Amino acid sequence: MTVTKPPTAAEDTAPEETGTRTAGRGRLVLRRLVRNRLGLGGGMFIVLLFVGAFVSPLLYPWDYRTQDDYALLMPPSPEHWFGTTKLGEDLFAQCMRGLQKSLLIGLLVGVISTGVASVVGAVAGYFGKATDRALMWLVDLLLVLPSFLIVAILSPAFRGKSWLLLVLLLSAFGWMIASRIVRGMTLTLREREYVLAAKFAGMPAWRIIARHIIPNMASVLIIDATVGVGVAILAETSLSFFGFGIQPPDVSLGTLIASGTESALTFNWLFTFPSGLLILTVLAVNFFGDALRDALDPSSKRARVRSKR
Template sequence: MTTEAVAGALAADEPTKSRGRGQLILRRFVRNRLALVGIAILVLLLLGAYVLPSILKWQYTDNDWNYLGTSPGQGGHLLGTNHSGQDMLAVTLRGLQKSLVIGLIGGPLTTFIAAVVGAAAGYFGGWIDRALMWGLELLLVIPGFLLLATISPKLAHVSWLIFVLLLAALGWMITARVVRSMTLTLKDREYVLAAKYMGVGSMKIIFRHILPNMASLLIVDAAVQIGLIVLGETSLSYFGFGIQAPDISLGTLIADGEPDAITSPWMFFVPAGFLVLIGLCSAFIGDGLRDAFDPSASGAKAKVKLPADGESDSQQVEIVSNTVRAEEGLAS
């Protein structure tokens, strides 16, 4: 068979199956109203955090000395002011910006680390598996909060991206265990063995034939991790170990408003309310994705089906073989 024929067969067969399965997953997800509500609220929060500050009268750095610690609605301050005269809506939107960015970067990064470590441990085995699992067990034993609380103050004047990396580096272990277990099963499938015998590189096998077969788990985990990373950042910032002044996050705002939660509740409950919304949206989206990828697992954690719906091992082997031949033909 010529290279053109192989490429034509792949273009007509494999993308069609992918589109059909993708459309089915999308239809299932759209039927989940809570998931759609979660996405809508999260998008509105993201847009509001970046669009509203440009049209507000007060910026988060401004101080209204005529209205110090006033309740919502007074002096043109929709959500009131804090004791420094800063508009609570402006400072909350600023904190929301930072917390959302940390979550949107840290969540997928945590899942990526888990996927790479878990797949490498399961696929290569031997001393690589033992070394990676030893490191994983060590991180599970060491309390992550205490470790972050110890390291974060030393990096107080470094970019907040380092803080995101620290959060991601201490949140991947449980998912990596699941990925490793699934990789141990997947690496013995016929289509993986066929790719290996045809000389396909190990990393290409992992990223092209193993990780895509657990996409449902990884996508759901990334969605859930966004909320967990935001909660982790908030907890550390609340105790003074996370985002440092003069920067602002939801955690620092909650910490500043907590002493006045009774006398001036808007200082505490406004940022706390946004935090709760982010957590709920993340959970709703994660549940919706889980049910969309695997409706039979409703009420349980997302799992992967081996092999994919409608594909036998022989079909997977044929697809891998055709792909390798097409790549070799094009390369030559």
């Protein structure tokens, strides 16, 4: 005679109820996001920026390194959409190349910083005691250090090497504040019933953190990553503007703005187009981040107002 073990409450309801709950929340978040026109426009503009930065070089006849000796400092025209530099380089091609670097660096720094913050904050909050004190001491130390100055000092040592080193430098100083937020939330989540049940069942600590702690902070982490992208783009542009970031012969929005500053009142397109792209990019990221916050945070007043319309 075969005895069938009755499923536990968690086994019986978890797949169906969790799937239904996740789908329902996903539809609610999407509805809130769609109704936020400013945020939706920002998200669509970010997509257009990525498409333009990575697809247009394949279709545009000019390369960012090519020089047109017959078009030196020419204003925008059908042949050169953003005009040319004093060496005859096509500014549109250079802006798209610079936008590639800024978007990639911003995206990577935002994701890496949020990942480090979630791990450090969750580990500190879950284990507490000596682990918490040691990690928070490290966070406080890094918060005191002048990150921009340190990156500026270290970046010349990596001159001529991969720009991914700049991503690591920016990521190393971009996770501390978020880790404190994650730690505070973990202190609350570790006392929840499902976390205590998993602990008493013998589940390893790393698995509890990965399956029960961090997923319940997903909305906060997504918002932090989105905001971090905009901050990282500004940081990379600032470093490149002062000569500490992307180095020639490569270009970024920061190097283009720096080279066009002296011509801002004479050959204004050299300054207007790179700086305009930077402003629009950061604004789009911030608008999209605000929309995500309103859509993911059920306590957001603006989200409730939009969902009732």
